[in-house]
Amino acid sequence: MLLSMQFGLRRTPKAALGHPLRVLPHGRFRGNKHCMSIPTEYPFDFDPTYGMTLADLQAIRPPEAPPGFDAFWQKRYARALTVKPRPVLTKSKDAHPDWHVQDIVYTSTDNFSIGGWLLTPRKGEIKRGLVVGHGYGGRDQPELDIPVEETAILFPCFRGMSRSAHSPISPEAPWHVLYDIDDPDRYVIGGCVEDLWVAVSALLSLYPALDGHIGYSGISFGGGIGALAIPFDTRITRGHLTVPTFGNRKLWLTLPTVGSAHSVQEYAKTHPEVFEKLRLFDAATAATRITVPMLTAVALFDPAVAPPCQFTVANALPQSKFNEIFILDAGHFDYLDSAVQQTALRERVGRFFRGL
DSSP: OOOOOOOOOOOOOOOOOOOOOOEEEGOOOOOOOOOOOOOOOOOOOOOTEEEEOOHHHTTOOOOOTTTTTHHHHHHHHHHHHHHOOOOOOEESSSOOOSSSEEEEEEEEEOEEEEEEEEEEEESOOEEEEEEEEEOOOSSSSTTTTSSSOSSSEEEEOOOSSGGGOOSSOOOHHHHHHHTTTTTTTTTTTHHHHHHHHHHHHHHHHOOOOOOOOOEEEEEHHHHHHHHGGGGOOOEEEEEEEEEEOSOOOOTTTOOOOSSSHHHHHHHHHHHHHHHHHGGOOHHHHHTTOSSEEEEEESOOOOOSSSHHHHHHHHHHSSOOOOEEEESSSSSSSOOOOOOOOHHHHHHHHHHHEEEE
């Protein structure tokens, strides 16, 4: 499912029902008079709300860009554009009544072979393209219930993970996030951003008429990768990020978590210089440069991606009637209203991408 939050942790017994809180352009609210189902019981030794209210979270501002931030990413993007992805399609074992499902392999930067899936509609024409990123758990299948139509959908597995496994990069999040972290030019996160850019190139090589009609959707890890990629790729004209990571690295390195940030925090204890290098990979800094319509879903409670870091990404987006922030009570955790809120967000995602 597109909006899967990798649930399975302990459920809160709190019996509150209501509607998801949505923050509309210019800070207006809809549906905010309800009993929220933020979890009150959890198996962690820290509070995944970090003691912050919605007002506190909305007040967080993105960090300033380090010297050379734009040039660093512009150079990488220019290099990614020179890559010929040469996508190869084969029949997939997955099947669906509404979608043709094919396995795909394309070549990314550094000659990385990127595997994934391509969905195309069985009926109607292809009017738009969508690249869908994954969380730090990787991906073992495409999302066959994705809420879009008349769309060619590419599900790449970012380098080192799932169908793009590549030794010596570990496919496990705690180690993947550390691969070449001391060298910004080789850090695996930058390579994953390039994989997204080359995914767009692969879609356009298959469907040139989609130029100007390509979007991106990513959750958690994929949300952070999207925030880093979208501002520098003018071919991506609409983006959706759910509980995005890698925002506000200064906070990201200090707040307790069960996510990938914990590995980097441990590493930073003996390598404090890593912070300056990670400033180049701050999703919130990058988000200040995004100019296309965005739908961002952020959570008030999240043990894996700290809400202050998520909100920094959302807050960094320019105020626009085309941008919307959708607020979830929790992320990366099972909670009472999760099905209701995920259904509402799913419907909103479908409407959002119809505008491509």
